[in-house]
Amino acid sequence: MKTLYIGVNKGGVGKSTITCQLALYARSQGYKVLVVDLDDQANATNCLHRSGKVTPLSKTVTEVLMQNVAIVPDGSGFNILAADGHLNNVLVEQARVKVEVDNVQTEKSSIAHQNFASFLAAMDEHFDLCIIDGPPSLDIRVTIALTLADAVLSPIELAQESIEGMSNTLYGQRGVLNIKSLFNQDLQFLGFVPNMVQSTAQQRNAFTELNERIGQHFFTNNEGVVALIPLRSAISECQKQGVSIADITKSNTMARTTWTGLRKIFDLIFERMGLEEQSLEEQSLNNQSDPIKTGTDN
Ligand SMILES: Nc1ncnc2c1ncn2[C@@H]1O[C@H](COP(=O)(O)OP(=O)(O)OP(=O)(O)O)[C@@H](O)[C@H]1O
Numbered sequence: 231m232k233t234l235y236i237g238v239n240k241g242g243v244g245k246s247t248i249t250c251q252l253a254l255y256a257r258s259q260g261y262k263v264l265v266v267d268l269d270d271q272a273n274a275t276n277c278l279h280r281s282g283k284v285t286p287l288s289k290t291v292t293e294v295l296m297q298n299v300a301i302v303p304d305g306s307g308f309n310i311l312a313a314d315g316h317l318n319n320v321l322v323e324q325a326r327v328k329v330e331v332d333n334v335q336t337e338k339s340s341i342a343h344q345n346f347a348s349f350l351a352a353m354d355e356h357f358d359l360c361i362i363d364g365p366p367s368l369d370i371r372v373t374i375a376l377t378l379a380d381a382v383l384s385p386i387e388l389a390q391e392s393i394e395g396m397s398n399t400l401y402g403q404r405g406v407l408n409i410k411s412l413f414n415q416d417l418q419f420l421g422f423v424p425n426m427v428q429s430t431a432q433q434r435n436a437f438t439e440l441n442e443r444i445g446q447h448f449f450t451n452n453e454g455v456v457a458l459i460p461l462r463s464a465i466s467e468c469q470k471q472g473v474s475i476a477d478i479t480k481s482n483t484m485a486r487t488t489w490t491g492l493r494k495i496f497d498l499i500f501e502r503m504g505l506e507e508q509s510l511e512e513q514s515l516n517n518q519s520d521p522i523k524t525g526t527d528n
């Protein structure tokens with residue numbers, strides 16, 4: 231199982247939207263997908279619940295982090311560790327410490343961290359991809375997720391003031407680069423993805439400025455072009471209804487164009503995470519052990 235953390239130190243930039251749309255797409259491509267909702271607002275939980283395609287695991291995210299619970303997924307291949315609205319009070323308030331290196335170390339040695347590590351280890355054989363929807367703030371949840379994830383993707387808005395959240399996300403004590411160097415050398419920062427992009431002079435100027443200051447950390451395609459997600463009502467509508475944008479492309483021309491671009495970004499994420507190879511390896515292993523699939527008993 232590969233684990234992708236969708237997180238950035240900023241609210242309302244599309245973390246939950248990307249989590250849900252990527253999860254729905256990954257499942258449609260045959261991957262077994264687990265979503266973890268680390269945000270008490272439960273936006274990903276609610277959206278995926280509305281989709282009717284995802285089954286919640288038998289325990290919630292607070293129960294998993296605070297108790298060492300055993301969970302067996304239902305085998306549907308599409309599950310969510312749902313938010314329950316209690317995580318902030320139970321975990322984050324308890325762990326409200328001044329952030330210095332030692333405290334990141336303390337967070338890494340916390341019971342919550344150990345419980346989450348055991349949970350992910352137990353889920354490993356059941357899923358191909360785990361997507362973690364992060365909270366808008368930098369707190370213990372971020373340390374826990376970053377120490378255990380394989381990759382991170384950070385949506386941002388093209389605005390001059392985004393630089394602060396981007397810097398914290400990368401260089402803060404609970405930032406990707408610090409956690410990577412201290413605890414998780416293999417952590418891959420996929421990059422910042424500008425979301426809700428509009429072709430206004432303001433956004434163009436912001437892009438130029440951000441690109442100058444932190445450009446090497448943008449998520450780029452294989453030609454080196456920065457991947458952008460446009461502002462589209464189809465995206466927010468789909469998110470509201472809990473459907474994949476792919477599912478409305480037949481009746482909505484605008485959505486079709488949006489989906490073509492978004493799908494390329496999603497495919498690149500799978501590629502960068504080495505997910506395609508993993509899935510193909512598993513398929514070939516399954517085929518070897520299953521005579522019906524290989525056709526040897528016909
Ligand atoms: N590309 C887009 N085009 C149009 N609307 C979008 C797009 N991306 C996200 N939205 C909308 O913007 C709002 C915020 O998105 P979302 O909830 O995914 O952000 P978030 O980063 O998870 O927020 P929070 O920090 O509160 O968890 C939602 O209403 C969502 O539908």
Ligand SMILES: [Mg+2]
Nearest residue numbers: 245246269273
């Ligand atoms: Mg969210």
